[in-house]
Amino acid sequence: MHNNLIYLTDGRGKVDASKISDIEWARLIVNNRDSVRRQLVKCAWCWDEDHVTHWMKTYSRNSGGRVVSHQPGESADHPYQALESDEHKAYCDRVERVGTAEGYAAQRESRSDDGRTRSDVLLIGARHLSYEMQHSPFKPGYGARERTRRSLAAKRDAVAWHTDSSIIADGARVAMLRSNQARRPQIENPRYEVRILGGYRKVLVWDCTSREGHRCPLGRYAGCGATHVDSQPSAISLDDFIRRAPAGLVVPVWPLDRLGFWTTTQDYAIWVDHFGEASRASRGGAGSRRQSERQADGHSRRTAARDHTPGVPQQRADRFEVATGVPSELINLERSAMDEHARLAGLDGEAYDAQWKAWRMAAEEFHAAVTEYAAQSDVGMSRCEVEQAVKKAVRHPEPES
Structure with missing residues (x-):
């Protein structure tokens, strides 16, 4: 559904037309029949971006799809965009505040030259970091992978996806940071630490013997004797991530892969030296990349202590x-x-x-x-x-x- 963000002048304010119930949608079609005279439905995109008022037509297709469209000749249709929640706005405000305090240039709702890509916050330091906060499930045809690909093609060095939902993180199909859930007062409090729980990892290198305390990826209890490289979850706060990423101190590994992650430049060098710079772990295999999650402490504590x-x-x-x-x-x-x-x-x-x-x-x-x-x-x-x-x-x- 295009043009989904609208302002309703009957007191409901900014809403997502795709989320209105069927009964409310049918009533809206009737009440907005003469849209220009009725002045009930206004394009939120045009108003927020350019402070231009465009009164929108609302109707349903024969196939049942909902349509919100501009008047002929007024403006082109806008792509689907999720409605910004209070928490979403608070996160973007926080990222902009932290990035600006660190000395980076910050641009809200930054669009590329061709207008096809948008960043919630674009931080410009040694690298161009596009920060994207996702609170709601991705719309079909407007997913994270497609948007990441477009953003990278639009001269963004990296796209930092962030969510506080494990369901959204698992379904994103790109490297995504997952933090603890927080409410708006907590997000707005600069002393409150938003902790990254997933998507930021530490690279490990070890010789595969029972003395090293890691499970052999080949399943050999006593170890295979080879040198292995893997990763395990590591800790960082959202604020520290924002301070480091535009400076190139943390970088993404396989950004277009659901099993991708962010790590330090030192660990990235180790990873690339072992696996190469391919977008997926075809050389190492998913098993070798995630075996440390299964048992990061090794075979057992008794064996690891020998x-x-x-x-x-x-x-x-x-x-x-x-x-x-x-x-x-x-x-x-x-x-x-x-x-x-x-x-x-x-x-x-x-x-x-x-x-x-x-x-x-x-x-x-x-x-x-x-x-x-x-x-x-x-x-x-x-x-x-x-x-x-x-x-x-x-x-x-x-x-x-």
């Missing part, structure tokens, strides 16, 4: 640095991560959870250092080669001569 940490003397690390050119700092970071992992043995409950977080923080520090080192122009190895070399030096050290 570990042995062969020490690497500093002089051996120095010899490794001379032989390969890889700094001994990377060896020390990996050794620190393994020490934290070894401390999981014998723990349970809150103590285990606290130590598990300490281990993950140490592992993340190591992976960040590897990514930074591999990105240097004078390094002749890829990121994966650097990581493999460091782990081999730590876990399988050469015997003393």
Whole structure:
């Protein structure tokens, strides 16, 4: 249904004509028979955008479809647009406020040059980020994937879909951020934290052994020995996301895929280095991408706690640095991560959870250092080669001569 947003001058205000009940629609057709003289139905799009009044005709097709149309020669039809709720407006206000405070240029209801795409809020920093808030189910033929494709073609660097409904997020078929549900007073409160619960993930890299604490994607209980890359949900607030995304500090992985997600630029580099830049996970497979959701803690806590940490003397690390050119700092970071992992043995409950977080923080520090080192122009190895070399030096050290 085109031209679905209308203003009714009988006191009902702005409504979505496609959501009016059949009885009310039949009554509206009768009351608006002479639309220009009656002046009951006004085009909300023309009024909101240009403050121009166009009195709309209302009737039903023989097939039963509802029609709201301009008078001949007045204006072209407008595409379907969902009615903006109070929460929708509050979210857009918040995004505009946070983005402007961060120094980005913010444009509300921004349209592309051809008029075919619209952004609830367009944030312009190092990148053009189109923010879209979705409160209601997508209209057939006007879905998130089609709108994302058009927006990317209209020189938007990224489209950040956001919803507080798990049903809408699951049916969007694009990478979508899902937050906790909040009411208008909470959204308008700058001290209230809108937490992103889905669609933002952390990339993990591990050697597939029972000691690493991850389930093997191939189903081997003791691990297959290969290096795997996967992701698991991570935490970020909506405000922090808005501060980082226009600066290019967080980017989408497979934005046109329902299983796509947002992650940091460092994690994105790891992911692309492993899977490539395809729009789907054809190289890794859905199973390898989401296995960490099934059991992120590994085979079991008892098995994950089994570990042995062969020490690497500093002089051996120095010899490794001379032989390969890889700094001994990377060896020390990996050794620190393994020490934290070894401390999981014998723990349970809150103590285990606290130590598990300490281990993950140490592992993340190591992976960040590897990514930074591999990105240097004078390094002749890829990121994966650097990581493999460091782990081999730590876990399988050469015997003393």
